[in-house]
Amino acid sequence: MALPYSKKLLELFLNPKNVGEIPDADAKATEGSPACGDMVQLFLKVDPKTKRIEDIKFKSYGCASNIATASIVTELAKGKTIEEAKNITWKNAEEELGGLPPTKIHCAVLAVDALHTAIENYEHQHGLLKEKVPTTPETITKRLKHVIDPRKGIDVIRAKTVKEILVRDGVAIIQLDMARGEEFAGHLEQEIKERISPLWDITSVEVKFTNG
Amino acid sequence: MKVYLDNASTTRVDQRVLDAMLHVFTQNYALPTSEFIHTPGQVVKDLVEGSRKKIAEFIGAEANEIVFTSGGTESINLALKGIALEHSARGKHIITSTVEARPVLDSLKFLEKLGFQVEYIPVNREGFVEIEKLQEAVRKDTIIVSIQTVNDEVGTIQPLKEVIKAIRERNQETFIHTDATYALGWLPFNVKELEVDLASFTAHKIHGPKGIGALFVKSGTKLTKLIDGGYAEFGMRGGTPNVPGIVGFAKALEIISWNEIERVKELRNYLYEKIKVEIPDSVLMGPADFSKRHPANLNISFKYVEGESVVLYMDMKEISVISGSACFSRGLEPSYVIMAMGHSHEEAHGSIRFSLSKFNTEEEITYTVDVLKNVIRTLRELSPLGGN
Structure with missing residues (x-):
């Protein structure tokens, strides 16, 4: 079949990992919107001592690439410290998936943005900011x-x-x-x-x- | 089980059509270039003119009012550009609706670049063109109005008779074109009754071959030829005629059975009833009154899910449907038809078009809904928007 998707992407689309919500999440973030046709919601559970991501779950409204990239980003982030997870880029997600059609790159960007925002939210809420710049x-x-x-x-x-x-x-x-x-x-x-x-x-x- | 439900895009060629065409390729391949041609040419000429007559009769036209083209797209291009270029001295104002197919919108965009002014008439939530607004828009210098007969995405059948009456009340002279590419052979369509000047047709949406279409040009209507190269097609279209296509087109119309279309309609109704019962939060796009809807069309927006995932999932189960979702389009824009009808982005993203044909069976439809039900449930479980 000549679908523009890699085998890995289709596999994850059919069997996404880490799907769901974490009711007592330490941080969460939503990127995208139903109006755009793409939306990812991420939930984090972080070990307060080691700052390791103990659990991460997602929900997705969107196309196959959206679901698969969100799944791969949760897999990449799970077990990493929040500092390590900050370095995950959309490129990493794309490589792990074995490539994405150019029109679907924004899906990977969205999933990674959701991860970064969730981490940022965690830092804001747990006094981890290096510089406490007042909100303007x-x-x-x-x-x-x-x-x-x-x-x-x-x-x-x-x-x-x-x-x-x-x-x-x-x-x-x-x-x-x-x-x-x-x-x-x-x-x-x-x-x-x-x-x-x-x-x-x-x-x-x-x-x-x-x-x- | 393979289930093809994308027949509004194109259909499978009927075996009888193919059989009629095959001997043309191998036996009757001469060119009917002139009245005084050699005998093989004469035979082919009879084939072409016989086909032209059959097609003309099917739509209530005269044979010399049928111009063969390479398909619906070319017919539409010829109608709109041909009239606009020929009659620009009369005016530069053109009217159409917001839900026309791409060939109409793109031809008009081309004319806009040449200085023509195009007015787009809105439609209501079910896709019906707003006749009062259309009537108000008609001016003395309106040279052509183009309104489709039926929309291939949401199935809306325009009340063409009323539309045409409204236009004529304001301007007797303006040309009226209808894109009837998804109407021919599906709905009763008669150019005399409608009193249109131009109508575009294609063969491949009625189990005919691709690459052949026709334009009805009312006798006495002048238009500028777009494809030069000889005097074929009453001087309106140059080029070697696609004889196998022409013969196949006529055959496709000859074998149209209104009983069969009635059966397709019942299958479509069965599909809708089953979806309504088995899949909650399914919103019908297009006319709720099915007597005003294309017999083979169903368009449903499934809340909380995005169409491309649905299409891909269905495809993996060998069911072919399409979606109005942005992800599905090259421009990453949701369906302009559904948006023009005043629905939300979300409804456009979640819309799935099912278009049936005489080759579909009840078993296929039952299978489709069984698969669809699971696909929608799985995707809703993933969705942050709810639905479970």
Whole structure:
């Protein structure tokens, strides 16, 4: 058969490893969105002493490459320390899979991004940051560039869905150009909170809508 | 069990069509270039003209209104570009809908580059063109309106009679073209009743060969020839005629059985009923009223899963379907048809098109749903969006 996928990729697509959720995860991260047709969610369990990734699980909404790359990234990361896991690149994932069609490289990028974000979230939440840089609206903007507005299919910063960002005494306030009750409002609120609340100095996140 | 459910893309050639074509390749291979040609040429000329007549009769046209082309794509190119280039003195305004097939949209893009102005009429959630908006858009300088007869992705059959009436109320002169490539041989289609000026057809969606199509050009309609090289096809298309294709095309129409199409329709209905009962969170794309839907088409969006994975999984079980997912397309964009109908990205990504033919059996459909049910359940177990 002339499918553009390697044998390994098809194998993992049919029998992905490390599928599921970790209910008491030490950190989690979501990359992509249903609007893009690609989404990966990663859960980490880290040994507090050795900082080794004891368990890692994923869920995926997406094409075969998405499922297979997420699976391979969890296999690559499992058992590694978080410092070691930070060095895993999409290239590693691609090589392990025996290659990816060029149009599917972004799947590997997405899975690796999810791993890196989960580790970053872990560091924020467990006092492991080397430099404790205070969160600014810019830091938040950077993180929000990964949140997709499902109505527009692009991120909430580019889509100008986010009108204003304020940070005051550990409280992040994100004003959206969208009314509460609008389709996807609840979904976006939840996603924004998940993105911002792991930041080490943020104690609460408020998402505001045009109607309060 | 191999199950081919991608018949809206192309169909298997019927054995009777192939048999009719084979002797043309080996026995009747001369060229019917002129009236005064040698005897072998005369024989072939009779074959071609006999086929032309059969095809014309099938759609209620005269034989001299049928121009053979290399397929639906060329017919559409010839209709749109041919009319626009020939009649640009009348105006440069063209109207179409947002859910037309690529050959229409791409031909019009080409004309836009030449300075023509194209207006795209929206459709509703079931894919029906908004007739009031279409009527408002028609102007004095509108030279051609192109609206498809049926959409191959979601099966919507446009109310062409009403569409044409609405256009004519505003402008008697404008040319009307319909892309009937997925209608011919599937739905009753009569150019006289419809009062269209141009209609594009292809043979390979009705168990005929690939590489042959036809354009109905209403008698007296002038258009600019796109393929130069001789006076063939009433001076509208140069080149050596594809005689085996022409003979096969006529044969494919000759053997159309409306009873058989009724049986395909029942199989399609069975497929839908079974999916509805066995797979929760399946959303129908296209008309809910099946009398306004192509008899062989079903398009379902399965929530929480992405179409390419479904297609690949099904393919591994030897079932061929396609998806409107972005991953499935070369441009990584979800189906523009489903998006134009006002559905979400997610619904487009999760959409699966099933298109049947007379060669499908009930057993195949039962098998398909059995496999599909497991595929969707497996992928939903993986999905962070839920569904379990």
